[in-house]
Amino acid sequence: MTDNKNNKNSSNSKIYFIGAGPGDPELITVKGQRLLDSADLIVYAGSLVNPELLSSTDAQKINSYGMRLEDITSTMVEALSRGEKVVRLHSGDPSLYGAIIEQIDELAKHNVEVEVIPGVSSLFAASAALGIQLTLKGVSETLIISRPVGETLEEDDLKELSRHGATMAVFLGTHTIDEIMKTVEYPPDTPVAVVYHASWKDQKIIKGTVEDIAEKVISAGLTQSAMILIGGVVDPVQYRRSHLYSPQ
Numbered sequence: 001m002t003d004n005k006n007n008k009n010s011s012n013s014k015i016y017f018i019g020a021g022p023g024d025p026e027l028i029t030v031k032g033q034r035l036l037d038s039a040d041l042i043v044y045a046g047s048l049v050n051p052e053l054l055s056s057t058d059a060q061k062i063n064s065y066g067m068r069l070e071d072i073t074s075t076m077v078e079a080l081s082r083g084e085k086v087v088r089l090h091s092g093d094p095s096l097y098g099a100i101i102e103q104i105d106e107l108a109k110h111n112v113e114v115e116v117i118p119g120v121s122s123l124f125a126a127s128a129a130l131g132i133q134l135t136l137k138g139v140s141e142t143l144i145i146s147r148p149v150g151e152t153l154e155e156d157d158l159k160e161l162s163r164h165g166a167t168m169a170v171f172l173g174t175h176t177i178d179e180i181m182k183t184v185e186y187p188p189d190t191p192v193a194v195v196y197h198a199s200w201k202d203q204k205i206i207k208g209t210v211e212d213i214a215e216k217v218i219s220a221g222l223t224q225s226a227m228i229l230i231g232g233v234v235d236p237v238q239y240r241r242s243h244l245y246s247p248q
């Protein structure tokens with residue numbers, strides 16, 4: 001079934017939460033792009049959604065940065081009740097640090113149904129930029145996704161989590177990288193990569209170790225919008241081949 005934006009009727013009965021992908025406009029899913037193209041209203045989540053994605057549509061666009069939850073949801077509900085197709089656009093994949101559940105719960109109070117369309121997380125754009133494998137036999141087959149303390153988190157688990165020696169992806173941590181590297185308990189020579197604006201035209205990659213990465217990132221002037229990847233997979237010296245390509 002095709003979605004036609006000129007069809008302002010009861011068929012627009014739900015709100016689409018779409019993962020915009022990490023930045024490169026071509027990294028949105030085909031389904032996400034189709035829904036975006038047919039939207040009447042797009043409420044997008046701030047600066048990590050590439051404006052190029054929005055420029056191709058003539059839908060009304062609202063940046064939700066700084067808006068209250070109730071205002072975001074009432075704006076969407078009102079548009080939906082006018083028969084408009086409404087898209088809520090989140091950066092990367094909406095399920096990672098996207099705060100979607102509180103929006104979905106709020107929408108449920110208005111009996112509004114939601115469909116979530118996944119997206120390519122910045123985590124995967126960062127690993128692609130580095131050309132690495134986040135799970136690598138003989139190095140680490142476990143990936144921990146976490147974030148440091150910040151405006152919306154009083155206490156983090158980075159110290160305990162680092163004791164597993166797994167690959168760790170740290171979101172929302174560029175501004176506090178010095179603190180993060182002092183907190184984690186990986187050996188000081190553990191490889192670390194910081195990928196700023198993964199998949200954007202101004203993407204930057206900084207590589208180092210737990211010991212020296214903070215200094216490098218600070219002197220490069222990076223304070224936000226970067227992914228921190230910690231672990232041997234970032235610069236594998238020794239790994240084992242998987243069984244996949246070496247059948248016994």
Ligand SMILES: C[S@@+](CC[C@H](N)C(=O)[O-])C[C@H]1O[C@@H](n2cnc3c(N)ncnc32)[C@H](O)[C@@H]1O
Nearest residue numbers: 092093096097121122171172197198225226227
């Ligand atoms: C609120 S979270 C949203 C994450 C998003 N849902 C995702 O899956 O990528 C914002 C954080 O994601 C990371 N991030 C988002 N886009 C990025 C990109 N293109 N490159 C590197 N990190 C990015 C940064 O750590 C940033 O502080």
